[in-house]
Amino acid sequence: MALRLGGNDLVGRIPDHHPAPPRRHRLRILELDRNELVGHIPASLANITTLNVFLCGGNLIEGGIPDEFARLSSLLVLDVGGNRLTSSRFPHAILNLSALTVVSLAVNHLSGEIPSDIGNSLPNLQGLALGMNSFYGSVPDSLMNASELLLIDMSYNNFTGVIPSSIGRLTKLSFLNLEGNQLLAHRTRGWEFMNSLANCTMLQRISLATNHLEGPIPNSIGNLSNQLQLLYLGENKLSGHFPSGIANLPNLFALGLNDNQFMGELPEWLGTLEKLQAVDSSHNNFTGSIPSSQSNLSQLVSLFLNSNKFGGHLPASFGNFRVLNSLRISDNFLHGMIPREIFGIPAITKIELSSNNLSGRLPPEVGGAKQLVSLLLSSNKISGDITNTIGDCESLQYAMLDHNNFSGTIPTSLGKISSLQVLNLSRNNLAGPIPASLGSLQLLEQLDLSFNHLKGEVPTKGIFRNVTAMRIDGNPELCGGVLELHLLACPIMAINSSKKHEHSIVKKVVIPIASIVSLAIVISVMVFCKGKQKENGLSLPSFDSKFPKVSYRDLSRATEGFSGSNLIGKGRYSSVYQAILFPDRTMVAVKVFSLETRGAQKSFIAECNVLRNLRHRNLVPILTACSSIDPKGNDFKALVYKFMPRECAAGGEVSTAGDVYSFGIVLLEIFLRKKPTDDLFKDGLNIVRYVEMNFPDRISHIVDPDLQEDECDVSQRTSLAMKENSLECILSMLNIGLRCTNPCPNERMDMQEVAARLHGIRGAYQRGNMYRTPGTTEGQSD
Numbered sequence: 001m002a003l004r005l006g007g008n009d010l011v012g013r014i015p016d017h018h019p020a021p022p023r024r025h026r027l028r029i030l031e032l033d034r035n036e037l038v039g040h041i042p043a044s045l046a047n048i049t050t051l052n053v054f055l056c057g058g059n060l061i062e063g064g065i066p067d068e069f070a071r072l073s074s075l076l077v078l079d080v081g082g083n084r085l086t087s088s089r090f091p092h093a094i095l096n097l098s099a100l101t102v103v104s105l106a107v108n109h110l111s112g113e114i115p116s117d118i119g120n121s122l123p124n125l126q127g128l129a130l131g132m133n134s135f136y137g138s139v140p141d142s143l144m145n146a147s148e149l150l151l152i153d154m155s156y157n158n159f160t161g162v163i164p165s166s167i168g169r170l171t172k173l174s175f176l177n178l179e180g181n182q183l184l185a186h187r188t189r190g191w192e193f194m195n196s197l198a199n200c201t202m203l204q205r206i207s208l209a210t211n212h213l214e215g216p217i218p219n220s221i222g223n224l225s226n227q228l229q230l231l232y233l234g235e236n237k238l239s240g241h242f243p244s245g246i247a248n249l250p251n252l253f254a255l256g257l258n259d260n261q262f263m264g265e266l267p268e269w270l271g272t273l274e275k276l277q278a279v280d281s282s283h284n285n286f287t288g289s290i291p292s293s294q295s296n297l298s299q300l301v302s303l304f305l306n307s308n309k310f311g312g313h314l315p316a317s318f319g320n321f322r323v324l325n326s327l328r329i330s331d332n333f334l335h336g337m338i339p340r341e342i343f344g345i346p347a348i349t350k351i352e353l354s355s356n357n358l359s360g361r362l363p364p365e366v367g368g369a370k371q372l373v374s375l376l377l378s379s380n381k382i383s384g385d386i387t388n389t390i391g392d393c394e395s396l397q398y399a400m401l402d403h404n405n406f407s408g409t410i411p412t413s414l415g416k417i418s419s420l421q422v423l424n425l426s427r428n429n430l431a432g433p434i435p436a437s438l439g440s441l442q443l444l445e446q447l448d449l450s451f452n453h454l455k456g457e458v459p460t461k462g463i464f465r466n467v468t469a470m471r472i473d474g475n476p477e478l479c480g481g482v483l484e485l486h487l488l489a490c491p492i493m494a495i496n497s498s499k500k501h502e503h504s505i506v507k508k509v510v511i512p513i514a515s516i517v518s519l520a521i522v523i524s525v526m527v528f529c530k531g532k533q534k535e536n537g538l539s540l541p542s543f544d545s546k547f548p549k550v551s552y553r554d555l556s557r558a559t560e561g562f563s564g565s566n567l568i569g570k571g572r573y574s575s576v577y578q579a580i581l582f583p584d585r586t587m588v589a590v591k592v593f594s595l596e597t598r599g600a601q602k603s604f605i606a607e608c609n610v611l612r613n614l615r616h617r618n619l620v621p622i623l624t625a626c627s628s629i630d631p632k633g634n635d636f637k638a639l640v641y642k643f644m645p646r647e648c649a650a651g652g653e654v655s656t657a658g659d660v661y662s663f664g665i666v667l668l669e670i671f672l673r674k675k676p677t678d679d680l681f682k683d684g685l686n687i688v689r690y691v692e693m694n695f696p697d698r699i700s701h702i703v704d705p706d707l708q709e710d711e712c713d714v715s716q717r718t719s720l721a722m723k724e725n726s727l728e729c730i731l732s733m734l735n736i737g738l739r740c741t742n743p744c745p746n747e748r749m750d751m752q753e754v755a756a757r758l759h760g761i762r763g764a765y766q767r768g769n770m771y772r773t774p775g776t777t778e779g780q781s782d
Contacts, residue, residue: 098124224248305328372393661741736761
């Protein structure tokens, strides 16, 4: 008999009364996974002695595994991963369940040492998942006695010591993940396990990343199973030359050697590993030229060679790649021109060549890269015009061409790229006007045109209305624009000499009249505004109907001379002090602008203009402003806000839990691309509840569609695996967001735990996208 309730958005607790069922109703399978269940695992479940499978992973269950579970002698599968289980010791009830074949305790808050006899107690074990907990101590030698083991995942814990040299006894082992620990290996000790692994002839995936492995990799790595598909050794302290034994691994499709201390040249034979889909050799000390033989890797999807010491030219033969998606070779010493051929790779979405010595022109073939999302060419020596064909990159979102030698004008065709979000053309030799077409880009969030030779009128539409989202400084001949830019007005266009008499009349008659009319309008508006201010001034509970006046002296006295004891925050342009002000002793926050900092004056004006016209329940109201002179004769500007401590608006108390809550909200905003003030959220529905309602089965319908990868020109099975990996990552991230925004502050994660989990999710996502093999699935969920 089976009871399958997984993935049904169930809430509440697991019922805690489970009498032994009649013989005719013997429950063997109980699936409660992927719901929203809370509370503890009831000890009374142990009364169901016929139970073979118990799944409750992916819930919000707390506590530990009841000791009574030791009576479940028929239990074969126990999965409680992805909950909030806590314990300072390994659940000893498990050791009495000798029939167990699968144990998953991953992604919880469990700690303690793994019992030294675990392998003897669980001789039938086939899968052991302990990842993302806080277990510590050494990897038990007895685990190698569980000869049926196929999968071991002990990643992201605190295991120390060496990897047991007896691991070769696990001849059926297919998956070994020990990354994210503190396991050791030195030149003279700790590498014995590599020789032993040669006996694991079915091994397909191994990750030892993010540990303390040091020295050269032994040549015995070449004796690993010829079925090996994934080898990830990144983020250690490995050194020496590129491991020659890897040449003996013909079925390898993912290789990660990043963030180590390797040196020397990449071998030409790397191009003979024809099944490689991902190579990450970034952040090492590799030198020499990039082997053109790598272009023989017809299945390569990602190639990361950034942050090394490669020289020479970028091989034009890279244009032979058919399914390459990401090419990252930034921060090297490449020189010569950018090969036009790379823009003809059908699937290319990311080209990152920043911080090299590349020169010549940007090839016009760039316009043929219809799938290109990121083009990062910063800090090179590229010259000539920015080709107008760049406007044909219809998918482009990030264009970083700054710190080069581009000349000519800014192409107006950039205004056709409706997907563009970030454009940086700063520190070049561009001249002429700023194209008004850039103002029509509705998704453009950051624009940097600073330090060029641009001149003429600054547009006033779109991004050009947001002075904090763009930079145009370092172009002294620019004029006009929005008032907050404080640029000089543009000169009146010269008039043809044939109309000299008419022009004279304009100067002598029309302009004075227009000036008088304008002055009258201004005065009328001022009078009208003054009257309206008296009538409809800022609403304050204890003041009259206008902004209260405060002086420098008032603010200095209220903040005790702007003392450090009253300082509650500091930013680039200002410092914020807590103070008590006004006759009714209102608690306020005084934001004092550091006018000696470039941009602070603009920030003050911008906040005045925006905040005095905005009213929203989620915005802190501004009470008044102060523009004065301090005792030293310096300009003084400050804004006075209503003081609203973290979460106080909701009736909560000030605590670090409030910061966690804010972080959770930001996380949800990023992945939904919706603000908490979106029109969707009304009638009691907020962003947190919205995510909860759709988590996890309908998440793909509400998240930002750009986050769900759609790989073109790769096999259908590979594409599906990559999409699944992206969704797993998104679910894990949103789960963190929900846990950070728990209504009960005491039940929220702390930021140390958040950081650890984000690190784990990032690593799993990167490897999942790089290393997924068609037809298989794996991963961790949070």
